[in-house]
Amino acid sequence: MLLDNLQIEMFRPKCNPNFQSVHCVAHLDQDISGVLPYLNTAMGGGGDYIDSPPTLTLQIHGRLIALHAREIFVNALKDETEAEKIIDWLKKEINQTWEHRDTIEPTFDKPPAPQMIEILKLLPKTNCKECGEPTCMVFALRVIDEVKEPEDCPQLHPEMKIKLTAYLSRFHRES
Numbered sequence: 001m002l003l004d005n006l007q008i009e010m011f012r013p014k015c016n017p018n019f020q021s022v023h024c025v026a027h028l029d030q031d032i033s034g035v036l037p038y039l040n041t042a043m044g045g046g047g048d049y050i051d052s053p054p055t056l057t058l059q060i061h062g063r064l065i066a067l068h069a070r071e072i073f074v075n076a077l078k079d080e081t082e083a084e085k086i087i088d089w090l091k092k093e094i095n096q097t098w099e100h101r102d103t104i105e106p107t108f109d110k111p112p113a114p115q116m117i118e119i120l121k122l123l124p125k126t127n128c129k130e131c132g133e134p135t136c137m138v139f140a141l142r143v144i145d146e147v148k149e150p151e152d153c154p155q156l157h158p159e160m161k162i163k164l165t166a167y168l169s170r171f172h173r174e175s
């Protein structure tokens, strides 16, 4: 087993303490940097892996998960129960991947994908929730996951919708 002990700490985004969602950081007793490129493959190979310092960033169901050597950050959580569930799932994935690393080809490169910050720049950034997401940032991540489309934001100005559609068309997407 690579990862055994960890402690979860919950916090609210400093930029807006009134956000309903919370973030968490898991402080790890073991160094997991060696598993990160293998975990990238196990998670589909679409993560953003950085070699120095070793970091793997994943976007799963509109949520940002950043894995570092001794910390795991997860954003847009409902509460501590949800945080514990996700961290527990990640711990299992990390340990299973480490156990089977001899049969897994590590993934160091990231395929071209739309960038969250570029999408967010074009959104109204009012966090009005009319799209069904808690924030514009989560909506942007859902667009990257191809779960949401520009037309799913009722507040999006037509000019920005054209710009966002044009930006997304630069990447190979299913639709």
Ligand code: SF4
Residues within 6 Å of the ligand: 123, 124, 125, 126, 127, 128, 129, 130, 131, 132, 133, 134, 135, 136, 139, 152, 153, 154, 155, 156
């Ligand atoms: S509807 Fe648009 S402006 Fe409102 S939270 Fe969603 S993305 Fe942001």
